[in-house]
Amino acid sequence: MIRKQILRYTANQRTNHWLVAILFFMAALSGLALFHPALFWLSNLFGGGPWTRILHPFMGVLMFVLFLGLVIRFWRANFFIHNDGLWLKRIDRVIKNEEEGVPPIGKYNPGQKLLFWTLLLCMLGLLFTGLVIWRAYFSVYFGITTIRWAMLLHALAGFVLVLSIIIHIYAGIWIKGSISAMVHGWVSRAWARKHHELWYREVTRDEHPERPISKKG
Template sequence: MAAYDVHRGDAVHPGKPVTVDRYTVGARINHWITATSLVLLAISGLSMFHPSLFFLSGLFGGGPWVRFLHPWIGVVLFFGFLGLFIRFWKANLWKREDGTWLARVRDVLAAHDENLPEVGKYNAGQKFVFWAMSILIIVLITSGLVIWEQYFSAYTTLGQQRWALLIHSIAAVMAIGVWIIHVYAAIWVRGTIRAMTRGWVTGGWAWRHHRKWLRELVTMRSGEGSGSGSKPAE
């Protein structure tokens, strides 16, 4: 059994309904700091992207404040997502069932769950969002440092800064697109938002959407209760 799919704090609680702990308080705080940072970055970045969007800078106190705050919020985003990456990268490794899930995406959209394979804590769509954001945030922080004139202009050329700005803008638009997909999916799959606000889901939700993870969780916790089983991931 793969211990990477079960994290410390994951637990099943009997009752009516059965509830399953999915995210710890620390993981939820980490997530919302990252999410808030991404939204603030998107708004402040768009205010500098085109003159027609400059009015958004008023939310931050004007143009000078936007130019000052935007890169620092980017630093917060980077370290916030780094915390999520350390917590969840193992659970987002690609598995055989993910390819099958992706090949049957029409059944996913049509909610024909009986035609889908059992998946772990995250399905292929969630893993796509995780790895796409991982790559894009690395691109954003790297290119962002190049164009952070206050601290790094002396170490780069004007040509490098222009290329970095173009790459930064493209990566930002892509990141906003991935974020929209993430939010839409969270709203579309009923019960998902509760997992990241309250930390738990119902047993029925876990059985329907992440049955393999639920099986692993129950088996592992049973093994721990009898003095055996693998140690869950941090």
């Protein structure tokens, strides 16, 4: 009997993802509270200014450690292949949800791969600059000029990370079935075949999947 659904994410992978997501929002909100006086009211979510300063770097480090868990699990699937370039050239069809004639791709599309590597670079940037400006433990080892540059780069990396996550959330909502896959772990065979045909072939051993017939005349 052929199973109607395909496992896309295991329970451990989904738990890892959502823990990173929760820590991201906590670190982002506490970081915004420390970034500008107009946003300092957000510190009330963490028990006030002193507690926000204490908790923010610890949440950031924990987020990075858990994110490494995702990197270890998924980095191989995020290498670019030849079809990714062809897929990007026909991104207009993908946006219109007209994927007939679009080259088949693996478990992740090129947009998801770009996001993956952007997130990793931002996380690394936030980690190293965060250590430099972490007054309680490390900032005493650096000069004021280095600390100022680290603060600027930390804010820049945080800004790019927030924008990337917004794009990630929007794409997850736009492509129906993506959020459900990260909640329940399973996707339909039709979904996998349509959006990630090479991955579908790999997990089902179906070398010649039938693509949906275009409704256009």
